[in-house]
Each structure stands twice: as C-alpha cells, then as structure tokens.
Amino acid sequence: xxxxxxxxxxxxxxxxxxxxxxxxxxxxxxxxxxxxxxxxxxxxxxxxxxxxxxxxxxxxxxxxxxxxxxxxxxxxxxxxxxxxxxxxxxxxxxxxxxxxxxxxxxxxxxxxxxxxxxxxxxxxxxxxxxxxxxxxxxxxxxxxxxxxxxxxxxxxxxxxxxxxxxxxxxxxxxxxxxxxxxxxxxxxxxxxxxxxxxxxxxxxxxxxxxxxxxxxxxxxxxxxxxxxxxxxxxxxxxxxxxxxxxxxxxxxxxxxxxxxx
Amino acid sequence: xxxxxxxxxxxxxxxxxxxxxxxxxxxxxxxxxxxxxxxxxxxxxxxxxxxxxxxxxxxxxxxxxxxxxxxxxxxxxxxxxxxxxxxxxxxxxxxxxxxxxxxxxxxxxxxxxxxxxxxxxxxxxxxxxxxxxxxxxxxxxxxxxxxxxxxxxxxxxxxxxxxxxxxxxxxxxxxxxxxxxxxxxxxxxxxxxxxxxxxxxxxxxxxxxxxxxxxxxxxxxxxxxxxxxxxxxxxxxxxxxxxxxxxxxxxxxxxxxxxxxxxxxxxxxxxxxxxxxxxxxxxxxxxxxxxxxxxx
Numbered sequence: 001x002x003x004x005x006x007x008x009x010x011x012x013x014x015x016x017x018x019x020x021x022x023x024x025x026x027x028x029x030x031x032x033x034x035x036x037x038x039x040x041x042x043x044x045x046x047x048x049x050x051x052x053x054x055x056x057x058x059x060x061x062x063x064x065x066x067x068x069x070x071x072x073x074x075x076x077x078x079x080x081x082x083x084x085x086x087x088x089x090x091x092x093x094x095x096x097x098x099x100x101x102x103x104x105x106x107x108x109x110x111x112x113x114x115x116x117x118x119x120x121x122x123x124x125x126x127x128x129x130x131x132x133x134x135x136x137x138x139x140x141x142x143x144x145x146x147x148x149x150x151x152x153x154x155x156x157x158x159x160x161x162x163x164x165x166x167x168x169x170x171x172x173x174x175x176x177x178x179x180x181x182x183x184x185x186x187x188x189x190x191x192x193x194x195x196x197x198x199x200x201x202x203x204x205x206x207x208x209x210x211x212x213x214x215x216x217x218x219x220x221x222x223x224x225x226x227x228x229x230x231x232x233x234x235x236x237x238x239x240x241x242x243x244x245x246x247x248x249x250x251x252x253x254x255x256x257x258x259x260x261x
Numbered sequence: 262x263x264x265x266x267x268x269x270x271x272x273x274x275x276x277x278x279x280x281x282x283x284x285x286x287x288x289x290x291x292x293x294x295x296x297x298x299x300x301x302x303x304x305x306x307x308x309x310x311x312x313x314x315x316x317x318x319x320x321x322x323x324x325x326x327x328x329x330x331x332x333x334x335x336x337x338x339x340x341x342x343x344x345x346x347x348x349x350x351x352x353x354x355x356x357x358x359x360x361x362x363x364x365x366x367x368x369x370x371x372x373x374x375x376x377x378x379x380x381x382x383x384x385x386x387x388x389x390x391x392x393x394x395x396x397x398x399x400x401x402x403x404x405x406x407x408x409x410x411x412x413x414x415x416x417x418x419x420x421x422x423x424x425x426x427x428x429x430x431x432x433x434x435x436x437x438x439x440x441x442x443x444x445x446x447x448x449x450x451x452x453x454x455x456x457x458x459x460x461x462x463x464x465x466x467x468x469x470x471x472x473x474x475x476x477x478x479x480x481x482x483x484x485x486x487x488x489x490x491x492x493x494x495x496x497x498x499x500x501x502x503x504x505x506x507x508x509x510x511x512x513x514x515x516x517x518x519x520x521x522x523x524x525x526x527x528x529x530x531x532x533x534x535x536x537x538x539x540x541x542x543x544x545x546x547x548x549x550x551x552x553x554x555x556x557x
Contacts, residue, residue, distance in 0.1 A: 006358075007363065010357045013350055013434065017378060022399065023389060026392070027392035072289075093298075100535055101491070101492030101494070103509055103513060103516075104512075104535055108299070108303045111303050112300050138296050141297075202383055202384050202494070
C-alpha cells in the first residue's frame with residue numbers, strides 16, 4: 001500500500017518533468033509540415049547571430065571561470081590557513097548574490113559605472129564586457145566558493161603549506177602547484193556550474209546591452225515559432241552536459257582518507 | 262584551527278601579525294565591495310534620495326500606487342503559490358524515494374536530475390512550456406483532439422498567474438528535492454520505532470515526531486523557494502513578453518526606459534525587492550541553523 005502510494009507520487013512528479021521536455025523536443029522537430037525533421041536545428045545552427053552570440057557567451061564563461069578561480073581559490077585558501085575568524089563573514093558575503101536579485105545588482109552597476117561616474121566602465125564595449133564578466137562572477141560566487149571551500153576541507157592545508165615552504169616554495173608556487181591540483185575536482189565542479197549559469201544568463205546581458213546568448217534566445221522567442229524549441233533543447237543539453245561532467249569528475253576524485261568507503 | 266594559528270604565530274606576535282594576514286583578503290574584499298556591496302548600497306541609498314541628493318521618504322511612499330502595488334502583489338502571490346506547491350510536490354517525491362520503500366537505485370538519478378532541472382531556468386524553460394502548454398503545445402493539442410478538453414475554454418492561459426506558477430515549479434520542485442532529501446535521511450529509524458513501541462499510529466508519528474523535527478527545514482526551504490521565484494526575471498519575460506506586470510518585469514522595463522517617469526522610483530522599486538527577498542532569506546538562514554541541531 002505504502003509502496004503503491006510512493007510509486008504514484010514519483011510517477012506523477014516525473015510526468016510533470018518529462019512532459020515539457022517531450023513537448024519542446026517534439027515541437028522542435030515539427031518545422032516541416034507533416035513529418036519530423038531537423039530543419040529548426042539547421043536553421044538555428046546556420047544563423048550567424050546564433051554563432052556570434054553563442055561564441056560570445058562561451059568566451060565570457062571561460063573568462064568568468066578563470067577570474068572566479070583566481071579570486072576564490074587564493075581567498076578560500078588564505079581564510080582556512082591564516083584567518084579562520086573571517087570565515088563566517090566571507091561566507092555571508094558569498095551568499096549575498098542569492099539574496100539580492102540579479103536585476104537589482106545590474107541596476108546598481110548601471111548607476112554606479114555609467115559614463116558620467118568615476119569609473120565609466122559602460123562607456124566602451126570592452127569596459128562593459130569586463131563589467132558583465134564581474135557580474136557573472138558575482139552570480140557564480142556562491143557556487144564557486146562553496147565548491148572550493150568543500151574541496152579545501154578534505155586536505156590538510158596547514159601541513160601542505162609548511163612542507164612546501166620548508167622546501168623553499170613561495171606563495172605562488174604553493175597555490176599553483178600544491179593547492180590547485182589538490183582541489184582541482186572541486187574547482188572543476190564550480191567551473192562547470194559557472195559555465196551552465198553564464199551560457200543561459202539573460203538579465204544582466206540584456207540590461208548591459210551585450211550580444212550574449214540569453215538575449216538572443218529571448219529575441220528569437222518573440223519572433224519565431226519552431227526555432228526557440230530547438231534552442232531550448234540545445235540549452236537543456238548543455239546544462240545536462242555540465243552536470244554530467246560534474247558527476248564524472250567527482251566520481252573520479254580520490255576519496256578523502258577520513259571518510260569510510 | 263585555533264591551534265594551527267598559534268603554531269604558525271606565537272601568542273606574543275599574534276596581535277602584530279594579524280593585519281598582515283587580513284591583507285590577504287584584500288582582493289576578495291575589493292571585488293565584493295565594488296561589484297556586490299556598493300551597487301546594492303547605491304540602490305538602497307538612491308531609494309531614500311531626491312534627484313538633488315537630499316534625504317526623503319517620498320520615493321518609497323510613491324510605490325503605493327495601484328499599478329506598483331498590483332505588480333508586487335501578483336509577484337508575491339506567484340512566489341507563494343510556486344513555493345508552496347514546490348515544497349509539497351518536492352516533499353512527496355523525496356519522501357517516496359527515501360521512505361516509501363522504492364528501489365535504492367532511483368535515488369541517484371533523481372538527485373542528478375534535480376541538479377540539472379533546478380539550473381534549467383530562464384529563457385529556455387519558458388520555451389519548453391510554450392511548446393507544451395502554449396496554444397499549439399503538445400499537451401494542449403492532445404487534450405483538445407483526443408479528450409475534447411479545451412484548456413482555453415476552461416480559462417487556462419500560460420501567460421497568467423497559474424501559467425507562470427506551473428512553469429516556475431520546474432525549478433522549484435527540484436530545489437526542494439535537493440534540500441529536503443538530506444533532511445529526510447536524517448530522520449532516524451529509532452524515532453519511528455520508539456513511537457511505534459509507545460503505540461503511535463503512522464499519522465501520529467508524522468504529526469507529533471517527524472513533522473515537528475522537519476518543520477524548520479520545511480519552512481526554511483519555503484522561504485528560499487519564495488525568494489528564488491521572486492527574483493526570477495528571464496523566465497517571466499520570455500514567457501509573457503511584458504504582458505504580465507510582475508515586480509521584476511516592471512523593474513526591467515524601468516531600467517530599460519524609465520517607464521515610471523521617475524528614476525528614483527526605480528531605486529525604490531528595487532529596494533522593495535531587496536527587502537522582500539532579504540526577509541525571506543533571513544528566515545531561511547535562521548531556520549536552517551535551528552534544524553541542523555536535530556539533523557546531525
């Protein structure tokens with residue numbers, strides 16, 4: 001009886017999740033009248049605007065990941081090693097982007113860094129790109145910091161640092177050749193999640209007027225019928241790919257010795 | 262941790278070395294200040310300023326117009342409805358897998374899928390639902406042609422309160438599953454056995470033992486889901502264009518083109534959103550700390 005009820009709850013829940021996925025896939029194949037075809041995909045992939053905006057977002061994602069790693073790994077390491085008292089504060093700050101809606105943060109950017117301000121980042125395309133990258137880094141901060149901090153917990157930061165120092169390593173060497181390789185799995189998890197977030201992000205890119213993938217999808221959605229469904233399938237696959245890579249990477253990770261099995 | 266600090270810095274030099282250690286946090290502090298704290302402060306301060314810079318409550322008071330009140334109200338209603346339903350359905354699915362005696366292998370795929378689906382928000386999610394429940398969507402057409410049920414005649418419209426709520430559930434339910442599954446794992450078998458030995462029925466066990474323990478987690482997750490839905494912009498814009506005036510869409514239009522005709526009213530609108538999501542998250546953090554006492 002209980003098991004029947006459990007299967008029922010799971011089945012109904014899964015039905016809710018499967019239907020939209022089936023719906024968008026089916027719709028994306030219906031562009032040619034009367035038969036299934038990949039026309040919508042061909043149209044989307046062949047659109048120069050798709051190629052431009054998609055590669056723009058990929059490049060932005062890579063820059064965001066690089067910046068995020070450079071910012072978060074040394075900070076999380078330093079907090080664990082030298083100033084554990086600052087940890088609650090740092091954690092609080094890294095959670096703020098979950099509290100303050102992205103639209104409010106970008107509104108602040110526009111007011112703070114406009115052409116008549118002390119740091120006119122939005123005056124040039126490059127400046128706006130940099131600002132958008134910082135915005136993405138802010139959105140990804142909660143996930144990136146949590147991932148790296150969890151990774152650091154499994155290694156003995158103090159001993160590794162002392163060992164490296166007694167062999168004559170400087171801070172740069174310690175971070176790049178001791179700490180980073182040891183938390184690589186955590187960093188990669190954070191990186192894939194960052195990638196998934198940046199690729200589909202709409203609000204910040206739209207309000208900063210950058211030619212990113214998110215605003216392109218929205219524009220296409222307002223004007224076309226079948227192509228948006230194809231975009232949704234592509235975008236869902238990218239999210240799956242990123243999450244799948246996180247799973248694979250963390251399964252390959254060496255288990256910390258303190259944890260049984 | 263404390264012993265490590267003392268080992269690297271003997272007690273006498275601890276005080277003099279501390280500032281140098283704190284300097285290591287400078288890059289992070291600079292980033293957080295410039296791109297997180299200052300922009301937010303700018304909005305908060307702007308909400309209480311007149312255009313020439315003097316202090317005023319007028320902006321916040323001016324929010325009290327029928328259209329802005331309606332925008333906040335429908336936002337709050339959508340957020341509450343999608344958070345409540347998300348909690349209920351997510352709880353049922355998670356309980357089915359953890360406590361319902363289903364095969365153990367279901368758990369891993371369900372959690373992985375939840376991780377994906379909770380991140381599948383924004384523009385593509387809106388497209389998926391348009392292709393399913395839109396005027397020519399899969400389910401709409403199926404119901405009309407096979408079962409003779411016309412959703413439109415029943416008053417259902419995807420670009421409405423219920424349409425948005427159903428769409429938001431796609432990322433709300435998985436988030437609930439991700440958060441509540443560890444909490445359900447934390448319910449110890451001994452508690453159930455102890456309750457049964459004392460003669461409790463299943464319903465009594467849930468009412469008097471399990472739910473009180475889970476209550477902080479449930480309420481806390483509700484607050485988190487509420488804030489999650491309240492700040493969502495992209496899904497709503499891609500789904501409705503700007504036909505449904507919820508608070509984030511109104512703010513989006515205001516930033517784009519000053520539709521309210523008063524820049525400082527925009528600040529106040531954004532400030533109102535921070536206050537609402539801030540309260541919701543405050544409740545979440547407070548209750549999570551409380552629930553962790555039981556779920557060690």
